Amino acid sequence: MSTAATPAASGGLSKKDFASDQEVRWCPGCGDYAILSAVQRVLPELGIPREKIVFISGIGCSSRFPYYMNTYGFHTIHGRAPAIATGLKLANPELTVFVVTGDGDGLSIGGNHLMHVLRRNVDLTILLFNNRIYGLTKGQYSPTSEQGKVTKSTPYGSIDRPLDPVRVALGAGASFVARTIDRNLPHLQETLRRAVAHRGTSFVEIYQNCNIYNDGAFAPLTDKETREAAVVELVHGRPLVFGRPGERRALRLRGLVPEVVPYAEGSTSGAEGGGADGGLWVHDEHDRRLALLLAELEPPAMPVPMGVLLDLEAPEFIAAHMEQERRVTQTQGPGDLERLLRGPETWTVRES
Amino acid sequence: MTTSTSPGASSSRGERTPLVSAVVRFAGDSGDGMQLTGSQFAHEVAWAGNDLATLPTFPAEIRAPAGTLYGVSSFQIQFGSVRVLTPGDRLDALVAMNPAALKVHLGDLEPGGLLIVNRNAFDQRNLARAGYRDNPLEDPALAERYRLHAIEVSRLTHEAVAGLGLGHKDAERCKNFFCLGLVSWVYGRPIEPTIEWLQRRFAREPALLEANRRALLAGHAFAETAEIFGEAYRVEPAVLPPGTYRRISGNQALALGLVTAAVRAGRPLLYGSYPITPASDILHEMARHRNFGVRPFQAEDEIAAMGAAIGAAFGGAIGVCGTSGPGLALKAEGLGLAVMAELPVVVIDVQRGGPSTGLPTRTEQADLLQALYGRNSEAPLIVLAPATPGECFQMAYEAVRLALKYMVPAILLSDGYLANGSEPWRIPDPEELPPIEVQQPPAAAAGRFAPYARDERTLARPWAVPGMPGLEHRIGGLEKEHISGNVSYDPDNHDLMVRLREEKVRRAAAEIPPLEVQGEDAGQLLVVGWGSTYGAIRVAVERVRARGRAVSAVHLRYLNPLPPDLGPLLGRFRRVLVPEINRGQLRRVLRAEFGCDAVGFHRVRGMPLAVGEIEQAIEALLDGEAGA
Known part of the structure; x- marks a missing residue:
């Protein structure tokens, strides 16, 4: 983010300095604990004074997050956190602002604001906890629930098709899009570091297990037996490789169609070998078109991409706003209230 | 009914008939430039030192089909040598640019009034579009009832601009300035300010500048020399x-008030x-003033928009948003958050006809109850309403001042009439406005900062902002524990906080200046108004009083909290009349707050209340009292 590190002010802060005195009230075993812990670990590394950090949330389990952070925080209303965060950044561009939201808050009731904050590229980090269920209202299906989901509100199975947060973000023109998961702490922390470092809206989807209403939603991505085959970790400049040792696979693009090919360690081309056509798909996080193709990878035929899908330099909204203010002030001079009130035409009434 | 005088006599200023005030309306197609014509005439009138009030009325359609009744746009102005508080009920003069404009507006013209029409626009097609079977200009009754001047405005305009190389369409578009020149002459208003305006407006289009100037002068000269205006x-x-x-x-x-604040x-x-x-x-307007920190x-x-204003207020800036009734409905949840978080935001509601999309370009006063109560649960906030266009300045300033001082949201209720209507405005000295106080937090908290510790006098909480x-503290929409601001579900705490939020708004009543009563401060009948009906009520009460009848009036600019001296004042009158452009919203509030058995007067026509109808309502009530 744009705030410069102030070593003196942040010096010596540790994880516990970022924990508030409030008792954390998520269900025991909730994935949110891991995310909270990862954030509290990463923040001291950033060198940003605590008073310049703000967490803004909407409504839902995830949105209780600000209460547990010993920074400034605002637990707002359902779906509106991106709008409130935008206003906050316009009031004070120097703040480092996080938006904490969920699949319901961010994609259902607040879908419009999410789309527009991404389009504007406001310098914020959005953490979208996706557990594919409504937790706080006690277990209805969400806009990311798989079709056919049986819940209290859909006893015969849900009918709507789900949407994918990452594709929504890319479609809205996001400049930074990443995906990570609550159970992989190192990956989660590294993704957070990358997100905060990006200038503009950083959109991070965090797969998060709701052990009460949707337990095991991401189990194939975290279980020892399955995870290596189910997940492809994205590393910029490296081929998209996944699979258990001895069964390593890579992705290759045939035109716009991805395909899975055997992979020999150290190779940059498919095991079937060489030629322009046979080159492996090497991850380029600066390429929006490739990010769109990555977002299309879906299980079970394809592994789920985890990591930074896209990191683009793009004009940022708040900076542009301030630049316009500076430019107008420079050309017109600082506001002259007396002149403004007089307007173009006046007349004088004298004492009669 | 035209009074004939000798040719040329009327051209000398000395022989002009003096008027105390006049009401003129320009009406035509949306594309005829009636708003500009009226606005320029108002400009001339102001330049001449008259007081004035204007009422623009235009269709919601951007380019309504030409010649239709619903596509008629009009601009009404009352001006005078006396204080002018309303745009006027009945017209002394009507300019109708086409048959549709004549049909829509003729009913408002006083019998014997001056009627100027563009005869060239009364062709078969336009007559049919306006639903006239026969040409009304050929009906002798029209000229008997009004001082009719059917002038070939289009033809004369084309002649005036001939030789400038304008296409037919551009030439035709100058006809509004022909009419402006004509009316300016009739009322002896100066056209110099209009010429200056044209020079600025068309600085880079010399042909259009010259064409409009010629049309204006042609209209002016036509009125002076063509011997058709007897007066x-x-x-x-x-x-x-x-x-x-x-x-x-x-x-x-309003915009200037916000910038000043x-x-x-x-x-x-x-x-x-x-x-x-x-x-x-x-x-x-606000978007232009980036160099003022807007x-x-x-x-x-x-x-x-509401969310961004709340976020800005949380961040230490002044958070304001502007909307109309349907938008205020959408902001209700956000306003509730601002009430709970005790953040200073200002929401401007420029009321229009409703419900739903209603009458977007017409005025109404029917959002009072929405402003006062339109949120879930107990969510009190400050509600203010300016009485005149110029007063929007200080009430916008006042809304910001009170919001910051009491750390509470404020709603400012303007309306379509105030928004687009205009009047002469004495430019204030910003230094004379009351200072704006901010609830500064302690420099640093000893121990944990208490975001809900309150100022003893105002009950405002400190404005501690990120940075x-x-x-560092957390706030939000969940109920707060008194002082600490922590989330609390404690029943007694909730009851206390509900009362504190209410009491805080109540204490803002200390800011309200004493009510100014028009007439005696006790008696038979008190007329109570709020918002843009000020002028009409005041004039109506003046007229009834001039007939020797006892009636007083008071106007409310603070709707929540209400002025502390309002209750006692109501108690000193036998009857209370509340004229409103709604179905009795303030009347309900007065009944609820003071047990006052007020009578209402309601017309919800998308138009300002007329002086005459308020007068009648007052007289009827006084007559009833006398008979009782």
Whole structure:
């Protein structure tokens, strides 16, 4: 983010300095604990004074997050956190602002604001906890629930098709899009570091297990037996490789169609070998078109991409706003209230 | 009914008939430039030193089909040598540019009034579009009833601009300035300000400048020399308090009030808005003033505009948004959050006809109850309402001042009439406005900062904003524990906080100046108004009083909290009449708050109340009392 590190002010802060005195009230075993812990670990590394950090949330389990952070925080209303965060950044561009939201808050009731904050590229980090269920209202299906989901509100199975947060973000023109998961702490922390470092809206989807209403939603991505085959970790400049040792696979693009090919360690081309056509798909996080193709990878035929899908330099909204203010002030001079009130035409009434 | 005088006699200023005031309406197709014509005439009138009030009325359609009744646009102005408080009930003069304009507006013209029509527009097609079977200009009754002047405005305009190389369409478009020149002569208003305006407007289009100038002069000369106007008038300058004046509309005044508040508070001001009639002009005006620290934000929707204002207030800036009734409905949840979080945001509601989309370009006063109560649970906030276009300035300033002082949201209720109507405005000295106080937090908290510890006098909580070291805290929409601000579900705490939020707003009543009563402060009948009906009520009460009948009036600018001296005042009158452009919203409030058995007068026509109808309502009530 744009705030410069102030070593003196942040010096010596540790994880516990970022924990508030409030008792954390998520269900025991909730994935949110891991995310909270990862954030509290990463923040001291950033060198940003605590008073310049703000967490803004909407409504839902995830949105209780600000209460547990010993920074400034605002637990707002359902779906509106991106709008409130935008206003906050316009009031004070120097703040480092996080938006904490969920699949319901961010994609259902607040879908419009999410789309527009991404389009504007406001310098914020959005953490979208996706557990594919409504937790706080006690277990209805969400806009990311798989079709056919049986819940209290859909006893015969849900009918709507789900949407994918990452594709929504890319479609809205996001400049930074990443995906990570609550159970992989190192990956989660590294993704957070990358997100905060990006200038503009950083959109991070965090797969998060709701052990009460949707337990095991991401189990194939975290279980020892399955995870290596189910997940492809994205590393910029490296081929998209996944699979258990001895069964390593890579992705290759045939035109716009991805395909899975055997992979020999150290190779940059498919095991079937060489030629322009046979080159492996090497991850380029600066390429929006490739990010769109990555977002299309879906299980079970394809592994789920985890990591930074896209990191683009793009004009940022708040900076542009301030630049316009500076430019107008420079050309017109600082506001002259007396002149403004007089307007173009006046007349004088004298004492009669 | 035209009075004939000898040729040329009327051209001498000395022989003009003096008038105390006049009501003129320009009406034509949406494309005929009637708003510009009226606005320029108002400009001339102001320049001549008259007091004035204007009422523009235009269709919601951007380019309504030509010649249709629903596509008629009009601009009404009353001007005079006396204080002018309303745009007038009945017309002394009507300019109708086509048959549709004549059909829509003729009913408002006083019998014997001056009627100017563009005869060239009365062709078969336009007559049919307006639903006339026969040409009304050929009906002798029209000329008997009114001082009719059917002038070939189009032809004369084309002749005036001939040789400038204008196409037919561009030439035709100059005809409004022909009419402006004509009416300016009739009332003896100066055309110099209009020529100056044309020079600025068309500085880069010399052909259009010359064409409009010629059309204006042609109309002026036509009236002077064509011997058809038997009368010419003059209206002496009004006696206004000394000072420097400009003409200002309510929306302009509102924007300037906000900018002034931001400058005086020394804080940036975020103006969040989603375009909506009739509030969009405030956004347009605010967006121009970047060099005053205004940060305009055209949001993706009404809710986001509200959210951005709340976020700005949380961040230490002045958070304002502007909207109209349907938009206020969408902001209700956000306003509830601002009440709970005790953040100073200001929401401007430029009321229009409703419900739903209603009458977007017409005025109404029916959002009072929405402003007062339109949120879930107990969510009190400050509600203010300016009475005139110029007063929008100080009430916008006042809304910001009170919001910051009491750390509470405020709603400012303007309306379509105030927004687009205009009047002479004495330019204030910003230094004379009351200072803006901010609830500064302690420099650093000893121990844990208490975001809900309150100022003893105002009950406001401190405005500790992100960036202030040592004051990190969390707020939100969940109920707060008194002082600590922690989330609390404690029953007694909730009851206490509900009362504290209410009491805080109640204490803002200390800011309200004493009520100014028109007439005696006790007696038979008190007329109570609020918002834009001020002028009409005041004039109606003046007229009834001039007939020797006892009636008083008071006007409310503070709707929540109500003025502390209102209850006692109501108690000193036998009857109370509340005229409103709604079905009795303030009347309900007065009944609920004071047990006052007020009588209502309601007309919900999308138009300002007329002086005459209020007069009648007053007389009827007084007659009833006398008979009882």
